[in-house]
Amino acid sequence: MHEHDVIVVGGGGAGLRAAIAAHEEDADVAIVTKLHPVRSHTGAAEGGINAALREGDDPKDHAYDTMKGSDYLGDAPAIETLCEMSPEETIQLEHWGMPFSREDDGRVSQRPFGGLSFPRTTYAGAETGHHLLHTMYEQVVKRGITVYDEFYVTELATTDHPDPEERECHGCIAYDIKSGDLVGFEASGGVILATGGDGQAFDHTTNAVANTGDGLAMAYRAGVPVEDPEFVQFHPTTLPSTGVLISEGVRGEGGILYNGEGERFMFEHGYANNDGELASRDVVSRAELTEVNEGRGIDDEYVYLDMRHLGEERVVDRLENILHLAEDFEGVDGLEEAMPVKPGQHYHMGGIETDENGHTCIDGLYAAGECACVSVHGSNRLGGNALPELIVFGSRAGSHAAGGDIGKARIPTGPSARTEDETGLDTPVSPGAIDQPDPDAVADGGAVAANPTATVKQTLEGERRRVDEMMERDGINHAEIRSDLQDAMTQSVNVFREKEGIQDALEAIRDCRERYQNVAVDDPSRTFNTDLLHTIETRNLIDVAETIALGALAREEFRGAHWRAEHQARDDEDWLKHTMVAWNDGEPDLYYTDVLLDGEEKTYEPKIRSY
Amino acid sequence: MSTGITETDDDSTETQTQAVGAARAAGDVYSEMTSEEIEAANEQSRRRTRELVEEADHTVELKVFRFDPEVPEKEEPRFDTFRVPFSKGMTVLDALMWARDQYDSSLTFRHSCRQAVCGSDALFVNGKQRLGCKTQVADLADSGVPETVRIEPLPHAEVVKDLVVDMEHFYDQMESVEPYFQDEDTPDGLEEQYQSRENREKVKMSTRCIWCGACMSSCNIAAGNNDYLGPAAINKAYRFAMDEREGDELTEHRLNIIEQEHGVWRCQTQFSCTEVCPKDIPLTEHIQELKREAVKSNLKFW
Ligand SMILES: Cc1cc2nc3c(=O)[nH]c(=O)nc-3n(C[C@H](O)[C@H](O)[C@H](O)COP(=O)(O)OP(=O)(O)OC[C@H]3O[C@@H](n4cnc5c(N)ncnc54)[C@H](O)[C@@H]3O)c2cc1C
Numbered sequence: 039m040h041e042h043d044v045i046v047v048g049g050g051g052a053g054l055r056a057a058i059a060a061h062e063e064d065a066d067v068a069i070v071t072k073l074h075p076v077r078s079h080t081g082a083a084e085g086g087i088n089a090a091l092r093e094g095d096d097p098k099d100h101a102y103d104t105m106k107g108s109d110y111l112g113d114a115p116a117i118e119t120l121c122e123m124s125p126e127e128t129i130q131l132e133h134w135g136m137p138f139s140r141e142d143d144g145r146v147s148q149r150p151f152g153g154l155s156f157p158r159t160t161y162a163g164a165e166t167g168h169h170l171l172h173t174m175y176e177q178v179v180k181r182g183i184t185v186y187d188e189f190y191v192t193e194l195a196t197t198d199h200p201d202p203e204e205r206e207c208h209g210c211i212a213y214d215i216k217s218g219d220l221v222g223f224e225a226s227g228g229v230i231l232a233t234g235g236d237g238q239a240f241d242h243t244t245n246a247v248a249n250t251g252d253g254l255a256m257a258y259r260a261g262v263p264v265e266d267p268e269f270v271q272f273h274p275t276t277l278p279s280t281g282v283l284i285s286e287g288v289r290g291e292g293g294i295l296y297n298g299e300g301e302r303f304m305f306e307h308g309y310a311n312n313d314g315e316l317a318s319r320d321v322v323s324r325a326e327l328t329e330v331n332e333g334r335g336i337d338d339e340y341v342y343l344d345m346r347h348l349g350e351e352r353v354v355d356r357l358e359n360i361l362h363l364a365e366d367f368e369g370v371d372g373l374e375e376a377m378p379v380k381p382g383q384h385y386h387m388g389g390i391e392t393d394e395n396g397h398t399c400i401d402g403l404y405a406a407g408e409c410a411c412v413s414v415h416g417s418n419r420l421g422g423n424a425l426p427e428l429i430v431f432g433s434r435a436g437s438h439a440a441g442g443d444i445g446k447a448r449i450p451t452g453p454s455a456r457t458e459d460e461t462g463l464d465t466p467v468s469p470g471a472i473d474q475p476d477p478d479a480v481a482d483g484g485a486v487a488a489n490p491t492a493t494v495k496q497t498l499e500g501e502r503r504r505v506d507e508m509m510e511r512d513g514i515n516h517a518e519i520r521s522d523l524q525d526a527m528t529q530s531v532n533v534f535r536e537k538e539g540i541q542d543a544l545e546a547i548r549d550c551r552e553r554y555q556n557v558a559v560d561d562p563s564r565t566f567n568t569d570l571l572h573t574i575e576t577r578n579l580i581d582v583a584e585t586i587a588l589g590a591l592a593r594e595e596f597r598g599a600h601w602r603a604e605h606q607a608r609d610d611e612d613w614l615k616h617t618m619v620a621w622n623d624g625e626p627d628l629y630y631t632d633v634l635l636d637g638e639e640k641t642y643e644p645k646i647r648s649y
Numbered sequence: 650m651s652t653g654i655t656e657t658d659d660d661s662t663e664t665q666t667q668a669v670g671a672a673r674a675a676g677d678v679y680s681e682m683t684s685e686e687i688e689a690a691n692e693q694s695r696r697r698t699r700e701l702v703e704e705a706d707h708t709v710e711l712k713v714f715r716f717d718p719e720v721p722e723k724e725e726p727r728f729d730t731f732r733v734p735f736s737k738g739m740t741v742l743d744a745l746m747w748a749r750d751q752y753d754s755s756l757t758f759r760h761s762c763r764q765a766v767c768g769s770d771a772l773f774v775n776g777k778q779r780l781g782c783k784t785q786v787a788d789l790a791d792s793g794v795p796e797t798v799r800i801e802p803l804p805h806a807e808v809v810k811d812l813v814v815d816m817e818h819f820y821d822q823m824e825s826v827e828p829y830f831q832d833e834d835t836p837d838g839l840e841e842q843y844q845s846r847e848n849r850e851k852v853k854m855s856t857r858c859i860w861c862g863a864c865m866s867s868c869n870i871a872a873g874n875n876d877y878l879g880p881a882a883i884n885k886a887y888r889f890a891m892d893e894r895e896g897d898e899l900t901e902h903r904l905n906i907i908e909q910e911h912g913v914w915r916c917q918t919q920f921s922c923t924e925v926c927p928k929d930i931p932l933t934e935h936i937q938e939l940k941r942e943a944v945k946s947n948l949k950f951w
């Protein structure tokens with residue numbers, strides 16, 4: 039058993055920033071991560087970090103843009119915290135040596151990005167995330183923070199109590215990938231989940247293979263509600279064959295979208311008469327698919343993104359990385375040809391419900407980064423707003439878990455924040471657990487134990503049994519289940535959604551869940567058993583996919599990234615509220631909470647979101 | 650305590666939907682698969698795999714290194730062969746994933762991003778260090794589709810299992826060069842620490858390293874001398890030594906680190922690292938430049 043004050047699960051941007059913050063509060067902090075930190079998917083972020091740094095700009099304007107972009111489903115206290123702290127956190131990175139792109143006078147460069155009223159996106163070439171990740175890992179090395187790399191966290195060690203708000207998290211269980219040992223980690227201060235995205239719930243995604251929503255699924259089963267799960271962002275410009283992302287930076291620099299007929303459709307077909315290519319992602323994604331669906335695509339699949347007119351010098355200077363991506367992964371020379379692009383799953387706005395200190399409703403359990411939902415992005419994230427979220431809320435969660443005083447949160451969490459029930463959701467099958475949960479424990483995996491150490495030990499025993507069973511029995515392989523799940527999600531819970539399709543997806547998810555009851559791990563080895571890891575991940579993906587589909591079915595309106603065929607307008611009367619999906623010990627419960635539109639100084643009045 | 654979602658058919662007061670009622674009435678209740686059903690399902694998967702291979706216009710044969718110290722049949726290193734349908738744009742990583750998901754779930758390799766940024770999948774492909782995700786299968790043939798592709802773990806590293814090697818030594822070397830920015834004159838608060846465009850340009854290539862280990866694996870010197878820092882660590886030192894924001898004293902300190910017994914002077918300028926680096930970092934040039942800087946700074950103090 040390992041003991042630390044604070045355990046950070048995940049070594050991406052959010053996890054590293056959380057660990058540094060906890061360390062600065064003099065806590066004994068350790069990072070437990072399934073990938074070595076520099077292998078985290080933060081390294082794939084290309085575009086940039088939004089921060090109001092310059093004269094003429096103001097965090098208040100950043101907050102206004104973010105609220106508008108969120109289609110009024112973000113919470114003002116979260117958004118204002120993000121925008122106020124982003125400048126100091128961004129400059130902190132600069133002080134740690136991050137190689138930002140520079141102006142002639144040596145200051146950090148900024149550029150325009152979709153949905154922003156000021157060019158406030160700082161960047162480091164087209165590899166902003168890579169530099170952010172490596173710069174922070176360097177600081178972790180400098181501070182000598184313990185990193186358990188290639189340790190896969192399988193479960194949280196939480197106490198058992200009927201009310202999630204009375205539960206406590208005392209640590210987690212991890213599988214040491216190299217040795218095959220399951221080990222307990224006890225955390226006296228807190229466990230911070232920073233496990234990143236869950237794009238593997240879909241079959242075409244910009245996310246890494248390791249982005250399987252583990253943290254979200256673990257928190258969900260432990261009793262933390264998943265907030266606004268239906269809001270999944272699809273990026274309008276991904277390469278058709280791999281899902282590799284072509285950054286919004288290309289459009290920021292002046293890249294143009296054409297359909298198969300050579301029309302600049304964003305303007306010519308009236309999707310966004312003012313902002314054109316720079317309109318927010320959901321608008322552009324749907325525009326592209328509409329073009330394709332109406333027969334104006336290329337190969338019935340994609341459209342073109344052209345940057346040739348920008349000239350070689352500018353492209354090489356600012357977008358060199360894009361040239362490499364198009365060449366290596368699509369075989370296209372971006373200086374000679376237009377690049378084929380189509381929408382792909384990109385970012386999950388929804389996630390583990392937290393307050394602005396990263397705290398969940400379970401005592402000692404935190405979440406930060408993409409796996410969390412504070413909520414700053416509401417129904418749609420603006421480009422360049424995720425990286426600041428990692429550093430701002432990673433830092434806050436780390437400080438808070440380490441006992442730092444960062445003020446009391448204004449955002450309420452947990453079932454007590456419930457303002458409205460969902461009754462009679464039209465689901466074709468029952469979601470949730472199949473097998474009878476442990477009759478002795480209320481929380482899934484929750485331990486009825488006398489003290490924190492016993493809680494971790496008991497959870498560890500449970501995990502040993504689960505792993506042994508999968509290793510020993512005969513059964514089917516998880517890969518086909520995962521692939522069927524991904525297909526169902528991409529088919530029906532994509533940028534275009536309709537009731538029947540979502541219901542079909544729920545049935546497919548149920549089917550996957552049932553088949554999963556029979557999975558077995560074929561590889562008998564304890565050494566580096568990725569068969570076992572991927573099998574556990576697939577279970578997490580099933581839970582993640584189900585929350586997304588349930589939220590999508592419930593929300594009968596069109597807001598931000600969530601589009602419903604039958605409900606073609608935003609409906610503030612009935613739907614200006616957060617969706618919460620709670621595991622409820624295996625019998626999922628969907629309810630709603632209020633959106634907080636009251637900021638420090640003003641109230642954000644929902645307006646029509648037009649670009 | 651629960652509301653709407655969990656539909657139970659005994660709850661007649663709730664408005665039940667048709668679909669839920671129908672599913673329940675049809676007795677759609679989960680029951681575990683029998684061993685015959687499991688075997689049938691597995692056989693069906695195998696059949697589908699065979700069909701996919703038979704129907705493919707082109708296939709490619711992967712010859713993959715296998716080793717697992719814990720599994721009796723794999724204790725002795727061996728090569729396994731997997732036939733994989735070829736499709737345009739397919740990378741070596743795609744082919745490996747297909748083989749794993751269709752034939753043998755115990756086939757083990759690191760991978761994550763699929764886009765040459767995480768540095769997980771440096772492999773020895775047809776005798777050269779390459780990233781699996783950045784290597785187009787078609788590029789391994791002079792024209793058309795290659796007959797076979799040979800995939801081995803990185804040479805000069807201890808094999809943990811199959812294609813997975815122990816990276817600890819590589820990480821230790823990286824971390825031994827004080828790989829972090831350490832300027833003392835950092836301004837306070839929101840004030841920026843200016844850097845010229847030229848200087849950023851100078852360090853740009855060196856900051857692109859993704860810690861894949863390909864360079865280290867390709868280096869003869871590193872293979873023969875475990876203490877040699879190796880190209881990637883020296884490049885990391887270069888990244889800071891050349892950054893104008895760090896003061897002269899620090900630069901001096903950094904030059905001392907790379908000038909140590911197992912530092913830059915071990916490099917014999919064979920360019921193998923530069924040839925394999927997937928991020929096109931001019932490693933040998935960087936090492937040479939550091940040698941020159943070290944000489945200059947030594948002269949200064951003599
Ligand atoms: C291609 C791409 C481009 C993007 N570009 C931008 C951009 O320009 N600007 C912007 O603001 N945002 C961008 N985003 C979004 C942003 O990069 C991500 O949301 C963000 O990096 C996620 O960071 P994270 O720290 O939450 O997760 P990650 O960086 O994904 O890290 C997750 C960590 O959790 C660990 N982990 C996961 N599961 C487990 C487990 N079970 N046990 C132990 N460890 C675990 C992993 O090892 C990893 O270290 C982009 C995203 C993508 C995919």
Ligand code: SF4
Nearest residue numbers: 858859861862864926
């Ligand atoms: S220098 Fe190049 S080859 Fe070496 S570890 Fe870095 S990216 Fe890989």
Ligand code: FES
Nearest residue numbers: 762763767768782
């Ligand atoms: S999978 Fe990330 S570098 Fe190849």
